[in-house]
Amino acid sequence: MNDQRLCWICEENVANTSEHALKRSDIVRAYGKGSYHNLKGKQPIHFKNGKQTKLQGANSDVIKNPKDLCKQCNNTLSQPYDRAYDNFIEYVVNNSELILERRFIDFAEIYGEDFPTQQSNLFKYFIKSFGCRIYANPDFNVPQDLISIIRNNLTHFSTGLKITMSIKNEVINYLGKQCFDFIGKSELLYYNLEDCPNQFRFSFSEHIGWFFINYFYLTPINERSGVEWISDRKVIFIGEI
Numbered sequence: 001m002n003d004q005r006l007c008w009i010c011e012e013n014v015a016n017t018s019e020h021a022l023k024r025s026d027i028v029r030a031y032g033k034g035s036y037h038n039l040k041g042k043q044p045i046h047f048k049n050g051k052q053t054k055l056q057g058a059n060s061d062v063i064k065n066p067k068d069l070c071k072q073c074n075n076t077l078s079q080p081y082d083r084a085y086d087n088f089i090e091y092v093v094n095n096s097e098l099i100l101e102r103r104f105i106d107f108a109e110i111y112g113e114d115f116p117t118q119q120s121n122l123f124k125y126f127i128k129s130f131g132c133r134i135y136a137n138p139d140f141n142v143p144q145d146l147i148s149i150i151r152n153n154l155t156h157f158s159t160g161l162k163i164t165m166s167i168k169n170e171v172i173n174y175l176g177k178q179c180f181d182f183i184g185k186s187e188l189l190y191y192n193l194e195d196c197p198n199q200f201r202f203s204f205s206e207h208i209g210w211f212f213i214n215y216f217y218l219t220p221i222n223e224r225s226g227v228e229w230i231s232d233r234k235v236i237f238i239g240e241i
């Protein structure tokens, strides 16, 4: 029974909650909290593996991962990470013209003086999102370097995970600049490391409208997708894909 898997963060408690594959707050921002039935033609549609499902609401099982975290790790431990992400995306949505014009984001403009802690929390949110995506596939384990950062709330670390952020003009041309209700993830790409059969490289992207967050684990980054970031810099330069 895959119900009995352990939480991938603490590796102690049974995983009895599931992280949304698409973040609930992103769906609520775009579509609201209630039932999506009465949105009629605007009811969000979820596409996965060529299959379409109409979303009934922000808590729909369609957008949930299998159970992957214990309550404590999903709520108490990672709450500051989730909040840092929500503030970040809110900034992106509210400052989209500025971001498109100058192509960088200064974390001090989002988080104020507390930016060192908050940008580190944001990176830990990306680790959580990455980990849940990997763990949703029973063949993969979440890499230990990432578990250690998030479990011990480390502030200084090295890791195989690199994040870049980019603009996708194709989306703007197709849907316009305010298309932040177009939310999704790209396919998870993975490759076996030649010399180590149990270790994989991974890459995928998540996006809110035209704004893409790109994940590279032990994979050379796509340099055009932006400058790599592991919460070590106050400013992130944004690429174009």
Ligand SMILES: [Zn+2]
Binding pocket: 007, 008, 009, 010, 011, 012, 013, 069, 070, 071, 072, 073, 074
């Ligand atoms: Zn746990």
